[in-house]
Amino acid sequence: MIHELSTWIWLSGRREKEILLRGLHHLDLVYEVVKKLLDMVSSLSKMDLVKARNCFNTINKKEEEADEVKREIIEELSRGVIHPMDREDLLRLILSIDDIAAYAKASARRIKIVIDLGYSFPDEFITLLYSMVEHSVKAVDTLRDAVKLLTSDPRKALQLTYIVEEIEEKVDDIRLNALEYMYRMCSRDFRVVCLLYKEIIDDIEIITDKCEDTADTIRSIAIHLI
Secondary structure, three states: OHHHHHHHHHHHOHHHHHHHHHHHHHHHHHHHHHHHHHHHHHHHHOOOHHHHHHHHHHHHHHHHHHHHHHHHHHHHHOOOOOOHHHHHHHHHHHHHHHHHHHHHHHHHHHHHHHHHOOOOOOHHHHHHHHHHHHHHHHHHHHHHHHHHHOOOOHHHHHHHHHHHHHHHHHHHHHHHHHHHHHHHHHHHOOOOHHHHHHHHHHHHHHHHHHHHHHHHHHHHHHHHHO
């Protein structure tokens, strides 16, 4: 009961609402990171390596901007003006969102390494990667809607978290298809780049894992508001 009451307090106070708005700004920046990763993968299908490198530079910049917003929010939370239990919820929310950007950036960095080493991506492999990232974009966008609805319609926010969970399961299935393709390809012609292919697949899959972690936190908050 104490946690339920304190949650209502942080959603009704001016300072608490400001932190939630900053959290939305943080999530918007993370969405831009993942969306730009989709553009980067798309550029591979067109063999536009200049655009792919430019996409990476944008990803790097947006991820740094998101990091700065994260630090500002953590600094605000560290001042202890919010109930400790609510502060813990907000911190978990911000850190899990930050993880989404971190793995999107890691994926992009490994893609750039493949490009810089002079290797290419087979068309079917690009299609599978694109599908994984496309679902990741949908997951992050759904999280944005869920956070916006926390103060106005927590039941709807709760429903959206289940959609994120479904998206994560779809990405798991696509990952298995991507791994199967990669193993078949690399069993015929093993090269060092095969190791990078595997790491790219795993990093992209973890993006939606972190989306699900974020959804779990949103779900926890929403349940106390219903």
